[in-house]
Amino acid sequence: MTTTTPADVRPDPPHSPDDGSLAEFGYHQELHRSLGRYASFAAGFSFISVLTTVFQFFAFGYAFGGPVFFWAWPAVLVGQLLVAACFAELAARYPISGAIYQWSSRLSNLTFGWFAGWIMVIGQIVVVAAAALALQMVLPAIWSGFQLVGTDPSVTSQDGAANAAVLGVILLVLTTLVNIVDNRVMSLINRVGVTAEIIGAALIVVLLLTHSKRSPGITFHTTGAASSGLFGALAVGSFTAAYVMIGFDSAGEMSEETHNPRRTAPRTILTALGAAGLLGGMVILGGLLAAPSLTDGRLGVDGLSYVLTSSLGDGVGKVLLADVVVAIAVATLAIQTAACRMLFSMARDGQLPFSRRLARVTPRTGMPTAPALVVGVLAAALLLLNFASPDAFLAIGTTCIVMLYLAYAMVTGPLLIRRLRGQFTPEGTDETGGRLFSLGRWGIPVNTLALLYGLLMTVNLAWPRAAVYDPAGGHWYFQWFTVLFLAVTVLAGGGYRAYRKRATARSAVTERAVPEAVV
Secondary structure, eight states, X not given: OOOOOOSSSOOOOOOOSOTTOOGGGTOOOOSOOOBOHHHHHHHHHHHHOHHXXXXXXXXXXXXXXXXXXXXXXXXXXXXXXXXXXXXXXXXXXXXXXXXXXXXXXXXSOHHHHHHHHHHHHHHHHHHHHHHHHGGGGTHHHHOGGGOOSSSOOOTTSHHHHHHHHHHHHHHHHHHHHHHHHOHHHHHHHXXXXXXXXXXXXXXXXXXXXXXXXSOGGGGGOOTTOOSSHHHHHHHHHHHHHHHHSOOTTHHHHTGGGBSSHHHHHHHHHHHHHHHHHHHHHHHHHHHHHHOSOSSSSSTTTTHHHHHHHHHHHXXXXXXXXXXXXXXXXXXXXXXXHHHHHHHHHHHHTTOSTTHHHHTXXXXXXXXXXXXXXXXXXXXXXXXXXXXXXXXXXXXXXXXXXXXXXXXXXXXXXXXXXXXXXXXXXXXXXXXXSOBOOOOGGXXXXXXXXXXXXXXXXXXXXXXXXXXXXXXXXXXXXXXXXXXXXXXXXXXXXXXHHHHHHHHHHHHHHHHHHHHHHHO
């Protein structure tokens, strides 16, 4: 298998309009190139998955921010659009799987890019686990028979947390199987699921708005919020939007499987985020306006599931919740697929343990089987934390957001340095002869704001607030879980890199010594 140069510096390859081959980047075309524009859009939209994440984190955002937490949504959307615009430029220039790893290493050096990819793939695995946990917010509300463990379905209860883990593991078994079967099957399921989610989200918005009980002016109130002040309400309330609007780079992750990726991926990155941002904001607003009560405490515990079944009736509400179940399943599938492509891309460069096995693609299916199994098993193992404490849900969810935000900053940072040095000029043409997507003279200001936004949000999300991460007290490790998990991830990565460097050095010494002994 052809691999990239082992040197730490990764030079820019000359542009070639022939994206049917990856030869200019030093790779063979092994993944099946079968995805069109809508499938590329679906890859990004399903990772974001408005219905999955809004239903999963609405109650949290409302509990800490009250109705005013809605305004964190447009703020995060603007910030993420700045990041997405930078990524769109890179997707046009580097249409390769393992987008974050590939982009960061080519903008800086292989070592820095490796850490970006390492943090990103660990974060993606945690996101897979967090997405699978979302079933607990919906399935027991549809039918009590889905409460397989205990009787209390609330995710903050011991029964609910344990049941969420059981349902999540079942879902992960199914998504792992799909990620092994064939990329056309995976793409079909993804497209159908995204279509159902968009229709369902639009219908939910219409029905909630037509059942409004109050005016939009309520969004300026902190009614029902924890006593943290306006700034605190928005800072913590932004967790909901921050968790939803990640993963839009998945269109870039799937570039090696997309037709005309230089033209397609930049557009689908932006449209996936834009569409999800619009729909998600309307769903949140509709939920606030249609909720039976803002002060009875249920909105901060049961979230939108409570709003749908109470305002629209059990029949209609449960049908819409069934659509949310589809969205959760497809989101888990899409996130797992993105993590698989990241593992595959890093392994193909020989940058991971067991790289040869992880980089193997089954010719018949065009799918890297081993990464799918690794991601599925590790995500399922993370779900076991839910048996330890209900607080694990929030710890897992926040950890994955922080890791992805940090990985994004490890791309926008080197990109800004390149721009300031005049070394980033995305000139050239795409597969149709059109100009590559470019921010032009807006590149430096957009890139600067994207980096600052990403760093500020990373600090905001990782800040060890006891009221957020350890509300019951007595579990300091949950309060510091995100910081500790990130530290362990970096240290483990650094340890592996040091071990690999020593092993390479010993191998080189041995190779030099053998000929001398023979002589």
